[in-house]
Amino acid sequence: MPDLITLLPKAELHLHIEGTLEPEMMFSLAARNHVGLPFETVEAVRAAYEFTDLQSFLDIYYRGAAALHTSQDFEDLMWAYLVRAAGDGVCHAEMFFDPQTHTERGIGFQVFMTGFARARERAGRELGITTGLIMCFLRHLGEPAALDTLEAAAPFFDELIGVGLDSSEVGYPPSRFQEVMGRAREAGLHVVAHAGEEGPPEYVWEALDLLGAERIDHGVRSESDPALVSRLAADRIPLTMCPLSNVRLRVFDRIEDHNLKRLMDAGVKVTINSDDPAYFGGYVADNYRAVQQGLGMSDAEMSQLARNSIEASFLDAGMKAQLLGD
Ligand code: ADE
Numbered sequence: 626m627p628d629l630i631t632l633l634p635k636a637e638l639h640l641h642i643e644g645t646l647e648p649e650m651m652f653s654l655a656a657r658n659h660v661g662l663p664f665e666t667v668e669a670v671r672a673a674y675e676f677t678d679l680q681s682f683l684d685i686y687y688r689g690a691a692a693l694h695t696s697q698d699f700e701d702l703m704w705a706y707l708v709r710a711a712g713d714g715v716c717h718a719e720m721f722f723d724p725q726t727h728t729e730r731g732i733g734f735q736v737f738m739t740g741f742a743r744a745r746e747r748a749g750r751e752l753g754i755t756t757g758l759i760m761c762f763l764r765h766l767g768e769p770a771a772l773d774t775l776e777a778a779a780p781f782f783d784e785l786i787g788v789g790l791d792s793s794e795v796g797y798p799p800s801r802f803q804e805v806m807g808r809a810r811e812a813g814l815h816v817v818a819h820a821g822e823e824g825p826p827e828y829v830w831e832a833l834d835l836l837g838a839e840r841i842d843h844g845v846r847s848e849s850d851p852a853l854v855s856r857l858a859a860d861r862i863p864l865t866m867c868p869l870s871n872v873r874l875r876v877f878d879r880i881e882d883h884n885l886k887r888l889m890d891a892g893v894k895v896t897i898n899s900d901d902p903a904y905f906g907g908y909v910a911d912n913y914r915a916v917q918q919g920l921g922m923s924d925a926e927m928s929q930l931a932r933n934s935i936e937a938s939f940l941d942a943g944m945k946a947q948l949l950g951d
């Protein structure tokens with residue numbers, strides 16, 4: 626019997642497709658493409674997933690993503706995620722991808738966009754799930770590289786709903802990315818940004834005021850700035866939170882310490898997501914369950930969180946009403 630959490634219709638809004646690469650698939654892709662891996666076994670890969678902070682994770686995540694080479698690899702990766710997400714009751718997924726992780730290795734947009742398009746089309750047909758793609762810029766590579774990436778992506782703008790900002794946070798403030806995000810907005814793309822994961826509340830202010838971010842990815846560190854919490858609540862800016870990620874990357878010591886419920890109680894539109902589920906030990910329903918147990922939240926609160934996810938999506942009002950049963 627599926628539990629309440631599985632049955633709730635929900636959207637996943639913070640999911641890095643490269644972060645869904647399970648070790649088993651890493652090995653099968655390496656064998657198929659005749660390339661080596663820096664690990665001997667699936668168990669050795671999992672054993673390496675002991676993170677001390679965001680950077681310690683990113684170092685391993687970028688190495689894992691190097692197992693992806695062909696359109697078929699990207700299609701298989703996204704299809705496996707969408708099957709898994711549909712099983713968790715996800716009816717709409719807005720997925721991040723990191724083009725620079727691939728273009729830096731000589732793999733062009735045509736390769737991954739073809740694979741993504743095939744997986745998304747199949748998911749619509751066979752799983753009845755709608756999808757969107759958000760292209761993220763790697764902040765550690767700086768704005769000139771982000772501008773080149775936006776230009777390279779231009780032929781594929783029709784396949785994107787938005788752009789985002791991810792990778793190492795501290796030392797790479799959103800203010801450095803105003804030009805590229807401004808250009809993306811002019812092209813009609815939505816703007817979101819990772820901010821306040823490890824970085825200070827100032828980065829969240831900058832994402833809102835300088836980049837025009839419509840959602841903040843993570844945003845947990847906003848809590849230390851009451852004026853910012855008021856702003857997020859007043860303007861109904863969604864936070865796409867990823868509780869299991871935050872524990873694995875030591876943003877919070879334990880799930881019981883997570884501030885999701887406090888921010889929700891303060892009127893912030895909070896959503897639950899999985900970030901990089903292959904690395905953090907759980908897909909989206911696992912995140913909902915961990916939060917419900919760890920923070921002692923009611924079924925009604927879980928239902929509200931699922932509603933928030935649909936309301937915070939970039940679907941049009943008609944689709945939102947349909948999914949919400951309004
Ligand atoms: N890329 C993949 N996961 C990320 C995260 N949690 N923060 C920043 N960049 C990421």
Ligand code: ZN
Nearest residue numbers: 791819842900
């Ligand atoms: Zn993320």
